[in-house]
Amino acid sequence: MNRRWLFDLGNTRLKFAPLLDGGVLGDVVAVAHDNGDFAVEVAQALPREGAVAYLASVASPAMTAVLRDALSARFGHIVVARTASxxxxxxxxxxxxxxxxxxxxxxxxxxxxxxxxxxxxxxxxxxxxxxxxxxxxxxxxxxxxxxxxxxxxxxxxxxxxxxxxxxxxxxxxxxxxxxxxxxxxxxxxxxxxxxxxxxxxxxxxxxxxxxxxxxxxxxxxxxxxxxxxxxxxxxxxxxxxxxxxxx
Structure with missing residues (x-):
């Protein structure tokens, strides 16, 4: 089971992939969220569990909160990426x-x-x-x-x-x-x-x-x-x- 996952939440799609040894991306999954119930779509698409979720989001605070709640139920730790100078x-x-x-x-x-x-x-x-x-x-x-x-x-x-x-x-x-x-x-x-x-x-x-x-x-x-x-x-x-x- 993959323990570390990467999540990129944009304005149109959520993309995520496991982080494999050597910094290699595993298979990328994309979920469009401009239509439908995002909470339901996320619940169906996310991996069942993992150790660490690395999250980058430019979506609205409300949509980001939905994803963070879903990740909190599946991952032991969530790390949010932020821009650094x-x-x-x-x-x-x-x-x-x-x-x-x-x-x-x-x-x-x-x-x-x-x-x-x-x-x-x-x-x-x-x-x-x-x-x-x-x-x-x-x-x-x-x-x-x-x-x-x-x-x-x-x-x-x-x-x-x-x-x-x-x-x-x-x-x-x-x-x-x-x-x-x-x-x-x-x-x-x-x-x-x-x-x-x-x-x-x-x-x-x-x-x-x-x-x-x-x-x-x-x-x-x-x-x-x-x-x-x-x-x-x-x-x-x-x-x-x-x-x-x-x-």
Whole structure:
């Protein structure tokens, strides 16, 4: 039985995985929580028991409390990850570390541990997040924007005749669904490309580009410099847990 587990609670999904020997992730389970009863979904999905649960959450306090209650019934100890101004060679740009979402912090931590050199770390979930990390582990700040999925949802909410999903990317689409897909994905692609160009000017050389999150594969096809980095937040949480256990 796996004794240590990692939990990443985002605004759309809960992802969790066992932490195996050597800091390796086991199989990742994802549970969408934007519909239905989250308490019931969590009760059905969580492992039955364990020794330690490492938790990172950017969800609402109410939703985080539901998960913590469920974890408390199954795990002997819960450790909550928080953003630090300096950690394992990573130094964040924010003067107040509490203002940087722990998901961005952990993704940066994983990128710093994974890549030799500078990286543009791009998360594509509910939000689109872009962070610049240089080769020495210094975070140069970033951007937050709506993801393509959130853009589509917002348009649909204001104009119900505009479909919330569907369509295929094209430079000039010939139907409304594809025009929406092209516009929303294109906006994200343009912001990422602009950020990458600005990063190259700031650092004197183009950084690598890591894409993670549920919406990353759709954008990766249009970003030839990008590398898909699956479960980057959970991988960062694994690094954070290893340091926490060593102290």
């Amino acid at each position: 300096q950690f394992a060679g990573l130094r964040i740009a924010y003067a107040d570390p509490d203002k940087l979402g722990v998901d961005r912090f952990l993704a940066l931590l994983a990128a710093h541990a994974r890549v030799a050199g500078a990286s543009l770390v791009v998360g594509v979930g509910t939000a689109l997040t872009i962070d610049l990390l240089d080769g020495a582990g210094l975070h140069h700040g970033g951007r937050i924007a709506p993801s393509p999925a959130l853009m589509r949802a917002a348009l649909h909410q204001r104009a119900r005749q505009l479909p919330e999903s569907g369509g295929a990317y094209a430079e000039f689409a010939d139907d409304t669904q594809s025009a929406l897909a092209s516009g929303c994905e294109g906006a994200a692609i343009a912001l990422i490309e602009r950020s990458h160009a600005a990063a190259a000017r700031q650092l004197g050389a183009p950084p690598g580009m890591l894409l993670h999150g549920g919406g990353a594969p759709a954008l990766a096809a249009h970003l030839p410099r990008a590398e898909l980095a699956s479960h980057l937040v959970l991988r960062g949480l694994a690094h954070w847990a290893a340091r926490a256990e060593a102290e």
